[in-house]
Amino acid sequence: MSFDLKSYIQLYNPHQETVDFLKARASRDAKPSFEDGVTAVREAAIKTSKDFGGNVDFSGIEKEILIPPSTTTDTLPITSYKPDTSERSSALPIVVYFHGGGNVTKSRKTNENVCRILANDVPCIVVNVEYRLAPEHKFPKNNEDAKRAVEWVAKNQEVVGGTSDSKLGVVGDSAGGRLAAVVCHEAYTLIDFAILVYPKVDYTKTYKSTEEFRFGPLLPKKRSDWYAHQYIKEDDRCLPRASVILNKDFSYLPPTLIIVAEHDQLRDGCYEYYEKLKASGVTAQIELIKGVPHSFWSLPDNLCQNSSNSASSHEIILCSKGIQIKM
Template sequence: MPLHPEARAVIDATDALGGLVPAGEVSPARLRAAFAEVWRPSPNPEQVDSVVDRAIPGPAGAIPVRVYAPHGDGPFPTLVWYHGGGWVIGSLDENDATCRVLCNAVGMNVVSVDYRLAPEHRYPAAAEDAYAALNWVAAHGAEIGADGRIAVGGESAGGNLAAVVSLMARDHDGPPISLQLLAAPVMAPPSDRASYVDYGRGHFLDRESMEWFFQQYPRDPDDLNDPYLSPLAASHLRGLPAALVMTAEFDPLRDEGEEYAHRLLDAGVPVTLVRYEGQIHGFFALLVDQLSISAEAHARAAAALRAAFAQEAVR
């Protein structure tokens, strides 16, 4: 399918700014500031019952989280959400619109996690914070009106963290997870997969940016073989939660996300895999004001979350 005109407009605007991650030497701090300036929250956010910023205990100090509560009488199931940004950039703000939409559409709490960023905090910092947030919701969810049913989700590097905490929970007898919602997830380092070859330049997220992110997050090359950084490196995927995996046709990360979905299926894990034709990276959470396909993707995710929670008894 041809590139959607809305996606082309995003690419052109990003190219005019020098790319998602500008070429040449740039400090992570400057990049975060520039990113925050460009990618602002939606000017007309959907109204939920409440939005509260708070801190929860983490392995290296407090972890900021933003808790979205739906209208109605709880307790409610909870989605633990992880933002994207290559483990280096991004914050709670860029995914605010998506968190609000899902909160209302499902009737659930959303706990959006502001995990530590690299390179100041290299692997496994982000993964440890992500898992700590999951465990906090499981143990202390009553504080936010949670009923014990938990899903995890994220886009891009956030999708990576959602997959990683699912692996951690399986491996360490952690909290049961109803669904892992993986939108354009990072599953492995940059590669020669066809989507990297075909769309690694000139399609919003590019290979150069991903290579830069993979220079910031790992401590050393051995980390790239750790499934808690690269889920495709896992020896097996049996016993993981059901998954909804969503990819975009013109995304260099497309093939690794789809490969992970097929490996889950091969391991007996229930999976729904959806490719959004004509679309680019960031279609689910980052670019909701630029890409109308976001609404369709949100509706699909909400339906999957409702179905997953309906199968789980309140714990």
């Protein structure tokens, strides 16, 4: 059985932006690209980003930096975005950003507009990380890249445009949200706040939302399982570094904002992770964006219109609020 757009609209009455996007996307996709292999999936992700990601003007300083190689790894590319904040006297916060894509697709390029929006609208300095992808680099290689990026930025805040007084946070969506959550556990002394956008927190459990949105939209279970197969061995899925929700202690984590898409198979895992944060005494906030599917965050041209009628027009405000609280 495949995703039926007509039935989905009748059952859920999604936001009109969601309907328009899914119709436009369906008219361009011949068949599920993941069935054609990794190269096809990556090409499809680039095309979707070009077609629906928009073009964001950025008047600040944008520069590529290579984090020096370690004894076991090569250089790690990042792009920093520092907004024009000549009227702001206090130090800008720095956020290290991890893109989504199931640990297999996407890149700094596919998510650059989201980073520019965050930099412009929060405002903050955004560091966009080009971590390694599977299947060439399986778990936990991108975990190592994520931690390495945070540790380097923490020691080199001035290099990316910040100051010694800049607060440091992590942001990520989907697979990148998992990386951000993992780094919060593994480098918690360095991180002042976290924003997790529909993070993948569990490789071991089937949630109610997993079954509810088994066929989509945008992230059907078959696709999600394919990503996992490319990325991680069965025996590793129960490790807390993979399924971050399985960590025993959450009490030391930084204040965290979780942003959830209503029509997403990852939704209920996000709520369970939030409950663990709250039960551990962590300052935590969860915001459900109604009427939208997985991937809304990374497609701002179609699913983040700047209007009061937008399905997700307030998520940047939420991010700004979250960063202000977490400073």
